[in-house]
Amino acid sequence: MAVIVTTNVRGLRDPTKRAAVFAFLGAMRGDIFLLQEVHLRDEEDAAALSLEEVVVLVAGRVMYTDFLFSGVKFRVVNVYAPAQRGRRASHPSDAGFTWRNSRGAASRLDYIFVGGGQSGMKCVLLPSWASDHDMLRVSLPADGPKWGPGFWRLNTSLLGSGAFVKAFTRCYSTVRALRPLYTSVVEWWEAAKSRFASFCRLHAVGARRRDGAEVTKWTEALAYLHGRLNRGESVDWAAYEGAKERLRGLLEARAKALAFQARLRELEEGERPTAYFFQAARAR
CATH class of the missing domain: 3.60.10.10 (Endonuclease/exonuclease/phosphatase)
Incomplete structure (x- = not known):
């Protein structure tokens, strides 16, 4: 379709x-x-x-x-x-x-x-x-394109989470302790990147699920009130507009994170870490 x-x-x-x-x-x-x-x-x-x-x-x-x-x-x-x-x-x-x-x-x-x-x-x-x-x-009735998962990129909004920063600090310390097991820094870094990516994906999935659950909750609330309006039933207009505003706030917060990632896209070609990543990491 x-x-x-x-x-x-x-x-x-x-x-x-x-x-x-x-x-x-x-x-x-x-x-x-x-x-x-x-x-x-x-x-x-x-x-x-x-x-x-x-x-x-x-x-x-x-x-x-x-x-x-x-x-x-x-x-x-x-x-x-x-x-x-x-x-x-x-x-x-x-x-x-x-x-x-x-x-x-x-x-x-x-x-x-x-x-x-x-x-x-x-x-x-x-x-x-x-x-x-x-x-x-x-x-x-026309076939549409098949949607894929796309490329993975670090969700930089995670850097604003104190819990994530503490957990990543522990992860980094563990991975850094493995350095003597590798013949060179390059070999260690290639292995470290894979571990860091897996760690970040796990935390990003949890954050996305929590964010998605909140968006779903207010989307369903708005759909329920919208259905009552369409059936001619009484609806608290303040609640209807409030659900819209809550959903707007959640989506605009998500959009700000996406816009920030888009501004970094040119710096994130390939797998090269960005200056922002190191600055944010050092600041923590």
Whole structure:
């Protein structure tokens, strides 16, 4: 299945929010993401995103782009059009609202239209912490790419954990004591790197599980409240917005760590340790 997600993000100019939104969307394992209200103002803002082969049909209203996905040609047309109640001839009273506010107003502002002849589609509305709009997720019958684990990199946020630093200090002392067993420093260092990597992976997995459990808890809380809203049941709006803010805080904290790692990426080519790593280690 090819998964298409459309979502309103209410601005991506802030680097931390942008990283948090992209990390959140990346965890959804979607294939095509359509973003509204990115609020990019100039070339410097746009440099954070890539833009390829977009055709503007009506300035500010209609855009389309063609691309191949797993050998299947897609044409995505984005239309920003006013909503007029008099033209809503089909399903005027059905659920499926994608926008609402604290005063109880609700509207269907977000749509995905698919050409005729498609079968086996699945569509679901999902709450979004980044906006007052819901996300619309559609699965189409086309094979998507297989997702792999990617390359391992040290989670440098672990260096801010006192427990990790103490444990690593003990690990380092143990590994350093093995130096006489090797014929050279290079041979010892190659073995030490493997031990250090295994140690860091173990601690990173634990930290990731704890972080993931917290994100899952608030995601499920938000989904529960969102479901009550869609069924027309009463919901504490403060609790609903509070769940969004809590999820936003968790994801932005994760995004800050990811952004920091990205800034170090050029220095971390191959297996060479970074100056930051040694400075942080010495400071501890």
